[in-house]
Amino acid sequence: MANTDAAMMTEGPVPIIDIKPFLTFEESNPAAQAVIQAWDKAFSTVGFAVIVGHGVPEEVVVDTYAKANDFFSLPMEDKMKSCLGKGYGVGGYLPPGLESVGSSKKGAPRKPSDIVENILVHYRESDVIPERPAGYKDSVYRYWEAVNKLLLQIMELSAVALGLPRSHFNESFASPSNVLRLAHYPDEKNPKPGQLRYGEHTDYTGFTILKVDQVPGLQVKLQDGSWADIPYIPGSFIVNAGDLLQVWTNDRWLSNLHRVQIPPCDLDGNTERTSIVFFTGPHNDTLVSCLPTCLAEGDRPHYEPIKAGEHLWQRINASNVT
Ligand SMILES: O=C(O)CCC(=O)C(=O)O
Ligand SMILES: [Fe+2]
Numbered sequence: 288m289a290n291t292d293a294a295m296m297t298e299g300p301v302p303i304i305d306i307k308p309f310l311t312f313e314e315s316n317p318a319a320q321a322v323i324q325a326w327d328k329a330f331s332t333v334g335f336a337v338i339v340g341h342g343v344p345e346e347v348v349v350d351t352y353a354k355a356n357d358f359f360s361l362p363m364e365d366k367m368k369s370c371l372g373k374g375y376g377v378g379g380y381l382p383p384g385l386e387s388v389g390s391s392k393k394g395a396p397r398k399p400s401d402i403v404e405n406i407l408v409h410y411r412e413s414d415v416i417p418e419r420p421a422g423y424k425d426s427v428y429r430y431w432e433a434v435n436k437l438l439l440q441i442m443e444l445s446a447v448a449l450g451l452p453r454s455h456f457n458e459s460f461a462s463p464s465n466v467l468r469l470a471h472y473p474d475e476k477n478p479k480p481g482q483l484r485y486g487e488h489t490d491y492t493g494f495t496i497l498k499v500d501q502v503p504g505l506q507v508k509l510q511d512g513s514w515a516d517i518p519y520i521p522g523s524f525i526v527n528a529g530d531l532l533q534v535w536t537n538d539r540w541l542s543n544l545h546r547v548q549i550p551p552c553d554l555d556g557n558t559e560r561t562s563i564v565f566f567t568g569p570h571n572d573t574l575v576s577c578l579p580t581c582l583a584e585g586d587r588p589h590y591e592p593i594k595a596g597e598h599l600w601q602r603i604n605a606s607n608v609t
Contacts, residue, residue, distance in 0.1 A: 389486020492568025571596025
């Protein structure tokens, strides 16, 4: 029996997992087994993990952060040249006020718009590439490739953790439906009561592989209804499971609510926040239904099969402020 704790360094409810042994050794190695079990435990309990030992070069991250910050510090007039005027999801730049992620759940009451601006990268011809900063496309595409490589590794880890052949997700992730979202939360010194930077929501599809800076605010809602801070660990990625993973695993893995709060007013100076969010998911045509290893004896699938792309667009459309 592997010792799960060997792979988990945990101070709060969100585990910190060093995945390097899984990337390095055979599955049967005890250290790799510890990672596999820690992975299953993390997504079965909080739906979030902070990962280290992931192999993505720090320099790729630093470079993309610099490009994101350079872009967001341009005058609004320049940024708007990259705006398609079609809301969140299609691509390009979206100024603050047009997205309300807290309204993205079917039937949810309308929530205030988020205090965030975004630019999206789909890694395809139709991407809107801003003229400035120079080198933007090379940087964000390099980031996309590096983190997509990590995604394929964590889909293998997930397959093994769910008792499936390692290659189980290979086909549906061969041309995945991934989106890289550079997000900038400007300073907000006088927020309205209850206002959030990014409203409470679940992510829509597969894993989200998230890079954050040191400005606090990201929280996950735990099963007991309390909110827990996601720790900031330099060099790490935060990984959380989206809705389609919860459907695939018949609620074994959780797509938990999370939100970004406005930082406490006792934080001096600049509280702007920039995040690099890599939303990942299977090809849009994938029919997602309960995995055979996730159907306990006597249980039934909790969800109707879902077409990945249809679910994604239903959630995106609901999040757009019209
Ligand atoms: O910016 C963050 O820290 C979180 C963003 C997020 O939850 C999202 O983009 O879905
Ligand atoms: Fe999210």
